[in-house]
Amino acid sequence: MKSSVIFSILILILEPVAAKSIYKVTCESPDSCPESVVGLNYDGKSVCTGVLVADDIVATNLHCIPEDIRQNETSCKGRITVTFPASRSRDEEYGDCEQIKWVSPALKDTALTPDWAFFKLSKKAPRLSAPINTSGISDGEVLTLYKIDPTDKGTGILRKVSCPAVQNSLANPFFTGVKSPIIAMVPCETMKGNSGSPLMTPNLEVKGLLNSMGTAADVNLKKAPFYHVSFGSNFACINIPGIASSASPHPDCGKANISSDIREASANLISRFTDPLMKSFNADVNTELDKLHAQSKFVILWDVDQKNRPFDGVQTKVSEVSFKPECINFKKDKMRTQQGRLQNGTVTYNLEYLEWGMEIHLDNGGRPRADLVSKKAQSTLQFSPAQMTSGQPVTFKHGHQSYTLQFCEDIRKK
Known part of the structure; x- marks a missing residue:
């Protein structure tokens, strides 16, 4: 669990789950199930969500990667598996992690800091990938969130929800412009296991990843009215050759915030x-x-x-x-x-x-x-x-x- 001055943040990993390497995932609506969204299982005990952004590249949160391999060019063989859920036209399929390719800065004691990782699969996935959109996220923009909700049976259900982005909020004082590294969505109800869920446009471009959540009970401002807050990493900060390149990135894109930064902001x-x-x-x-x-x-x-x-x-x-x-x-x-x-x-x-x-x-x-x-x-x-x-x-x-x-x-x- 992470915490901050404003919120006791819940990172959205579910731990533990049934000790098995395969995470069974089904679509709540098979007719509109995006091919690119995956269920992620690491070390056979914890689950997250991810998204295929190239033929063999999956994006998820850094906190969904085992701590000992959170480095570029590090092997992840036998540590991480992904599940592509079945849809009307596709059978359920699986993939194995080959190598951690690119990661955000080391995580601090708050969720209001960049939290992303890209890893390479052992082979190309037989699915359509979702292109990354680095144009940024506007105030009031409604994002489509594809998240996999774990069940008490150790399986997951892929669901679609809509969440509005809210700038200049005390829920996240760093989200002040379209290219701010960390965004806030209010209201946006998420749960453990949703970490790494893609934040998408209506045409299924990926604008960011879900990081974590907060609720009214977590707010140190006691009776503040905002509730069901979720935070995400903005892909306007991503600059990876061959994957995504952001023009004029925000100066704080590589900054890992600490609690004193939040108080000041x-x-x-x-x-x-x-x-x-x-x-x-x-x-x-x-x-x-x-x-x-x-x-x-x-x-x-x-x-x-x-x-x-x-x-x-x-x-x-x-x-x-x-x-x-x-x-x-x-x-x-x-x-x-x-x-x-x-x-x-x-x-x-x-x-x-x-x-x-x-x-x-x-x-x-x-x-x-x-x-x-x-x-x-x-x-x-x-x-x-x-x-x-x-x-x-x-x-x-x-x-x-x-x-x-x-x-x-x-x-x-x-």
Whole structure:
């Protein structure tokens, strides 16, 4: 099992299965069963899915390859077998792995990293291969996922599902463009044993491979609305002579991400939505600050009391601003001249203003949206003018709170 900051990721290997080298696979719909999709069994105990992309080349996930042979030009004889399921026009057929040809970088502690491998069969397969499409995956593009679901009897059923790709989602903050190395599909329900399933166009071109999955229970953002998330490796990153060549690949195509990368990418994604609002946010707060100064006759200067919280999916308000009195805006010497002239008593100012905040909301795909929100506030400011003639700190009551304030000139001297 892999994990990440956002998800406890489940890689989609099924382990263990019946200890046998042949993985029996049938098509749920024999009339529309693609010839290129294969069931994969390695070391007689674990199963995945793969796809034939050339006469004798199968693509699958790197984590579906035994750890000791995850290297280019390494023999896989006797370690991996593939099953081509029967269809209306084809009988069930089998193939043996000859050599691991090309693999992605070593896997890290997260599924949000490239995860692919290509291996050569011992002989050409009597099936039509599926061409690779390296044009990339667009936001909202609906991909056809051909996956083999293992059964409790040790067999597999090839099924077809449709999954929409979702960019700029906290489910996968790295998926921000058509050539991003790792994509997210929401909703896309998959299961163990689906690893390596091809992500196809309607005309059966392969745009990527399924890597892993996450569910609502795995989301550290607690009540975030996205669910049944699946991740995939984008073949826009593939550049293998004779197999696929991507023009202008993404600069992160060879990067294996770690947990700290995910935290940074998530923060950057949220900032893309909050930063454009900050100028307006600050202007709105300053407007209310000016109102408070005017309503309190500039007897005191006010300060902003801002509380910032990390977004956790439950507490949507990430920034909240209120106001508090800061200091007495009179000269102490001037106030002393008023001794005896100011009667003991209480002065009250009625205050009306807005308290501002910034909220983040997620849609069903986990995409953030930032909003500025305000609420009306009413309060009173009360104090005794006579106390200010002493030149000592004075108690002010603002709403239900009391503040002991110094003169502003004393604060500036410090």
